[in-house]
Amino acid sequence: MSDKLDIIRHREGHEVLDYDRYLQHLISVIANRLTSYSSSQYLSQFGLGSVEMRVLASLAYKPNQKAAEVCSLISIDKAAASRAMAKLDSQNLLIGETATPKGKQKRWSLSEKGWALHQRFLDVVLDRHERVVKEIDESELVQFVGTLHKLIKNIETLDTE
Amino acid sequence: MSDKLDIIRHREGHEVLDYDRYLQHLISVIANRLTSYSSSQYLSQFGLGSVEMRVLASLAYKPNQKAAEVCSLISIDKAAASRAMAKLDSQNLLIGETATPKGKQKRWSLSEKGWALHQRFLDVVLDRHERVVKEIDESELVQFVGTLHKLIKNIETLDTE
DNA sequence: ACCAAAAAGTTGACATATCAACTTTTTGGA
DNA sequence: TCCAAAAAGTTGATATGTCAACTTTTTGGT
Numbered sequence: 001m002s003d004k005l006d007i008i009r010h011r012e013g014h015e016v017l018d019y020d021r022y023l024q025h026l027i028s029v030i031a032n033r034l035t036s037y038s039s040s041q042y043l044s045q046f047g048l049g050s051v052e053m054r055v056l057a058s059l060a061y062k063p064n065q066k067a068a069e070v071c072s073l074i075s076i077d078k079a080a081a082s083r084a085m086a087k088l089d090s091q092n093l094l095i096g097e098t099a100t101p102k103g104k105q106k107r108w109s110l111s112e113k114g115w116a117l118h119q120r121f122l123d124v125v126l127d128r129h130e131r132v133v134k135e136i137d138e139s140e141l142v143q144f145v146g147t148l149h150k151l152i153k154n155i156e157t158l159d160t161e
Numbered sequence: 162m163s164d165k166l167d168i169i170r171h172r173e174g175h176e177v178l179d180y181d182r183y184l185q186h187l188i189s190v191i192a193n194r195l196t197s198y199s200s201s202q203y204l205s206q207f208g209l210g211s212v213e214m215r216v217l218a219s220l221a222y223k224p225n226q227k228a229a230e231v232c233s234l235i236s237i238d239k240a241a242a243s244r245a246m247a248k249l250d251s252q253n254l255l256i257g258e259t260a261t262p263k264g265k266q267k268r269w270s271l272s273e274k275g276w277a278l279h280q281r282f283l284d285v286v287l288d289r290h291e292r293v294v295k296e297i298d299e300s301e302l303v304q305f306v307g308t309l310h311k312l313i314k315n316i317e318t319l320d321t322e
Numbered sequence: 323a324c325c326a327a328a329a330a331g332t333t334g335a336c337a338t339a340t341c342a343a344c345t346t347t348t349t350g351g352a
Numbered sequence: 353t354c355c356a357a358a359a360a361g362t363t364g365a366t367a368t369g370t371c372a373a374c375t376t377t378t379t380g381g382t
Contacts, residue, residue: 004299031192138165
């Protein structure tokens with residue numbers, strides 16, 4: 001048991017959570033707000049939700065990927081990816097190429113239309129990001145991102161201990 | 162336009178998101194994993210979900226609160242709070258007291274049974290927290306929490322600009 | 323005390339995230 | 353080449369988070 005950054009306070013004889021220090025709470029509040037706000041931006045501006053836009057962005061980042069590789073890159077469930085890619089494909093935002101002429105499974109990339117949407121998406125992402133990190137200087141952000149990566153590493157082993 | 166901690170990379174003539182630096186992505190991955198893992202812990206151990214447990218914990222932190230005050234403290238929607246409190250109350254985990262004998266709206270606190278469950282909840286929270294922050298030292302966590310609070314402040318004004 | 327307005331709470335709907343079960347496709351050994 | 357096993361993908365279900373519409377309760381002015 002470590003006493004570093006104690007997340008327990010005492011109140012009238014009871015132990016209670018200290019919300020101001022409880023990482024999971026703080027992180028979840030931020031993530032929920034960001035996801036919700038982004039989703040409403042994407043839906044109103046592009047007619048697609050945040051899942052679809054994240055998949056699209058992942059295929060810009062790394063084209064010619066299988067569905068499973070998209071899942072791995074952006075930490076999304078294969079069920080969500082399946083539905084999102086079906087929707088993107090139905091709107092001709094993707095190009096799917098099979099390894100052989102008779103193959104069924106495809107590697108996906110963005111179509112022209114997909115790339116055009118991706119550029120508009122980036123504009124929205126950057127504008128929002130600027131507002132989110134406003135008045136936080138670069139060195140602090142670098143440190144912060146470093147800690148996020150450490151947390152992700154710890155979280156990967158959560159259910160194996 | 163600021164160039165601090167650029168979240169855009171260039172790849173084959175295209176601008177793409179740099180996932181390793183894109184805060185929203187990193188934060189969401191952590192929050193989703195933590196919420197999902199916590200929820201399964203609470204459901205299997207207590208038969209209640211994370212929404213119910215968060216409301217319970219908030220009434221430990223600050224007893225004798227109205228539903229709206231619970232919402233404000235833990236940043237939860239009043240719809241979710243309404244459903245969670247109905248469930249907690251149905252299991253006799255709460256005590257509700259009206260301001261006057263004929264009043265209808267109640268201020269909520271934990272019952273004996275509620276406090277007992279809260280103690281078990283804290284054990285689970287602390288165990289998980291230890292694993293999440295493993296090998297990250299206190300000064301780094303203090304800095305990290307400071308940045309989280311700055312982000313929360315920025316996020317509060319997201320839709321007003 | 324009454325009533326209109328405000329606040330609080332409830333209910334239904336939908337987006338996101340995840341799991342489990344099932345189907346389809348691919349892979350690799352005989 | 354054939355087939356069993358593995359991998360990949362699809363579909364349905366459920367938990368969380370949020371919004372909007374509606375109902376109930378409280379508040380405050382007369």
